[in-house]
Amino acid sequence: MTTSTQTDAPLPTHTDATGSSMATPAPVSASLTSSPLNSDAREVVDPITNWDGFSFDTRQVHVGEYADENCGARIPPLTLSAGYVFDSFDDGAARFNGGSREPIYSRQGNPTNAVAEQRLASLEGGTACVAVSSGQAAISAALFALAEAGEHIVSTASIYGGTRILLGRSFRRMGIEVDYVWDTDSDEAWDAVIRPETKAIFTETIPNPRNDVVDIARIAAVARRHGIPLVVDNTVATPYLIRPFEHGADIVVHSTTKFLSGHGAGVSGAIVDGGTFDWAASSRRYPLLTDSLRPGLPSLLDRFGPAAFAQYVREAVVNDVGPALSPFNGFLLHQGIETLSLRMERHVDNSRAIAHWLEEQPEVEVVDYAGLPSSPLHDIAQQYYNGRTGSVFAVTVRGGIEGARAFTNGLRVFSRMTGIGDTRSMVLHPLTTTHASFAPDLNARLGITAGMLRLSVGIEALDDLLLDLRGGLDRVAGIL
Template identity: 85%
Template sequence: MHAGDYADQNRGARVPPITLSAGYVFDSFDDGVARFAGESQEPIYSRQGNPTNAVAEQRIASLEGGTAAVVVSSGQAAITAALLALAESGEHIVSTASIYGGTRILFGRSFRRFGVSVDYVWNIDDDAEWEQAIRPETKAIYTETIPNPRNDVVDIARIAEVARRHGIPLVVDNTVATPYLLRPFEHGADIVVHSSTKFLSGHGAGVSGAIVDGGRFDWAATSRRYPLLTDPPRPGAGSYLDRFGPTAYAQYVREAVVNDIGPSLSPFNGFLLHQGIETLSLRMDRHVENSLAIARWLTEQPEVVGVDYAGLPENPLHELAQRHYGGRTGSVFAFTVAGGIEGARAFSDGLSVFSRMTGIGDTRSMVLHPLTTTHASFPAELNARLGITPGMLRLSVGIESLDDLLADLRRGLDRVARLA
């Protein structure tokens, strides 16, 4: 609630104001030189940074336990900027297989056009599979703490061991867990990304993303070269690592990726983000409380074939969920109804409290059918391997009254029952 706060210099405003300015006046000729040389942290242009957005950046860095954060225009922009700061054309990234469908599309479409290839590991406990996937040109390992949509929680510490063994930074999407449930840096991650549109904001009113630097990866000592960070960007200038030390990666992301490509965050959306962060813990408690109760309830309904929620004792990942999350595995999970796609259609169309829409992490509850939306462009065999079936539905459970949510789900399941 307090990280990043600054008192308004003119009026003493308690809430940091929205700074609607594209650029900023230099105090002098030499001040302009210093800002462009990275010797001053005062802003240059809002494509690089903005005082309103800086509040959100400091709050997110504080929450995650990182050295610095950079906010951008969306979660996809955050993933793109984070990884393009590490991998150039002709280089390679390894990802765990169970990740958000939109990220798979990003990797398979845009990253392929950029010349950055991505391979997937299905069994994170299989050293042989990691060894086969990782190449000399591999520059990052990517995963999610709580994958969307199946809630198949990931052992971050296990993947961090693989990353350290190969001298590769581990990039973790912590959107669904948030730092309230798990802080990836404490489990060995090096970089954290967020679609802060989701739980960090909480209200669904503005799109944003964030990249957080853990500040601990030794860019100079690793056997893999990261010349973008360790080599001087121009004659006579020190490298980012020499000049910025534990915030070198974040500074490179800001100056050489976000500034160049331009996915800057509107200060209005930055304001919405840092206001939303203030209630994160309160909202997450209610999200998880509702989700666990709903997951348990769904297992008892005759129209439900299965529930993918790692917090349930019968889930194969329950031990990991208990060890890393205390059984609190967020509020985004999937379940499967009888009747295949027709059952999913009947259920979805019977709801009135749950909104039929894409997106997660809102205070309002939402439902989506992955097979015909987020995963519609994937081959049938890939969806089958990912467990995306015709009767599966994804829930993002909000903070409404539990009784209202259960009554709404029951109305949907009643429509499924009538198909039998």
């Protein structure tokens, strides 16, 4: 048997999420066996590098992967490097002038994180993705890229408590004002708060904690009417349950710590550019996208087209402010995405069964799960999710805060902790944790009551979860 060597043939290319052609390392010939017909002949089969047209389940496993040219490792390697060597003097200048897509420094991008970025862009149906250090960093980076001091953002009222704190504290300190819309079906309510300086509309597909889903297409129509990009947090739903770009969203953000990773072992976030918003034609100015940033250099919009916003986030927010994703956490992220559809099926199956069961228990006052026929949001749940509105929802037990305490302390399988989207089931009391800093009248309007608990239902056996919940409710019955 002869010893194999790599050929000098041109490397096959693949297209990244921005549409750019990038070199793909050739398969390692040492991993191939000799032909039984000719010991000197080796058939080198080019790997698939363009996964367009493949199913969701296949793309979640393969998009973004590349062959390891060192030893043929099947999993894209973990690249632990702060910086990257330039091929030459001119190559360094080209990278800094935007003439090359090769990395400069891991604050801007990393080959390991690029796997997760390309995979998530594909699953969401976007043009490009930027991975960052957390979900809060994703929201901050996306909105800071759109609005600056003296400008304005409008959000739906029911959103994650941590996001409300971010918008009401840090954004206000930066001089960016925020208003909320409570009646999202009312054009008058939107028109009353949108101003000439409004630069973005923000919402969540499945709001946390009450599962009070919104009509995404209707909000997108409001955004288009006013010439404003719609930013949608798709953390709870994930692209497996809904893809906001298909309903008119322009930018999607994720706390990828949650369902996309699934294991709870690392913190990460992502911004996905839909490539749909016409930045040049908008009545609102986005000069850092549409104008040249230095003499002789075309604008980001001219250079990157439908991926311009993602590139701007990468260059002018993530690079400047620094919420870079650790490549180790990026590795954990793209490993988690591989099983997204399998996990989401179990998450939702468990949640629907538990929501129906809880609604029938005498110790329960109300279950906030839009997929229930009794929910006032059932029609929207059917329209967008076929009634399968994720696995994060609220249950209000009788007995107020003492009932909530008894229920929580009576659980053994459900973990008492902050966080959602883990394989493990979790329980949290929002009034004393995520919403503890809010004024009582705001919590009342948001529906955050003393007896309300947030459940994040995991993938454990349904019978075990029901038995555990029954134990918690038995504790509630004991104090009533």
